[in-house]
Amino acid sequence: MAQLKNIGELNLIRDLMNRFPTAGSEVIKGIGDDCAVFKSDDKALLFTTDIMVEGVHFLSETKNPSSLAKKLLAVNLSDVAAMGGRTRAGLLTVALPGETETDFWNEFIKVLSDEFLSRWIDLIGGDTSSSPGPLILNLALIGTADIKNVIYRSGASEGDAIYVSRALGDSAAGLDLLRHDEPGFERHAFERLVTAHDSPRAEEDLGPFLAKTGLITAMIDISDGLTTDLSHVAEASGLGAELYLKDLPISDEAKSLGRILKKDPVNWALTGGEDYALLFTSRESRAAELEKLVRENMGRDIRKVGRMKAAPGLEGVDAESRFLLTGRGYEHFQPEGE
Ligand code: ADP
């Protein structure tokens, strides 16, 4: 009998898209971007939701209520930022095993409420159930933006410069570090990588700033890995892309761990996922202006890592050669052979 694990997450979502065509004239974007976009006068309402399941997204042995609260919020904030919006409100849905300790739950709620309060986000509802198995946490967020500023995955053109907002691969390196337990690894570096994995930061200020510059053509957050998320932008825009591997920003900490574990940190950057940096595109002719605006207003440097091209597919480019990038990030229900 056919089983879901052989179908693949992307195929499941594609099937949902076909079976639920959007009819409402207020729906500007349904399934297929970081948020759904709903029109309300000249404002866009942005909707996103993400789930975290014990045993899939975090391990029972190491689950930490504070990190879980921060990560649950960050992964959702990141999707709102990737559309160029700001988050206003949220709905929290949980399925809790009866054995969950009250201290664990209280700490989770305390941290989540502090995070909400500090950003002026309101918790406006949700749902609560017991769970006969794993702890399941789901957050849905509602964001807003001016309709004219919303940035989609589909807006890139041939020749556009591809940027990432910050170093990639720290989260994957942090996960490797937790798995390998390298006692000799320098403490400060350990903390940077493990924190990147446990409590990632969303680009909640940069996303709306970029959108308002009017210089961004497409945007996505890097949740599944650079190659997978760039391929979403390329496919949605009807294009391909090339990545300059030597220009990928990689932290000194990830490089140093790569030397110890004898792993190439470029692979963490390409396929690791869970970085929650932003990937975005800009016309090449406006690229210098964009870099200057971000430096002057946000005090940081964005990194040009590639170029959109007409031919479909992703290519890696290094000093010696060009090659097809087939490495994929994490996909649920990975179909066999893919
Ligand atoms: P992201 O990584 O940005 O959170 P996903 O890969 O989870 O995005 O989802 C891709 C798209 O598919 C999004 O538009 C999301 O809303 C939609 N989607 C995922 N799962 C479902 C579902 N069960 N029902 C409807 N839409 C879904």
Ligand code: MG
């Ligand atoms: Mg996303």
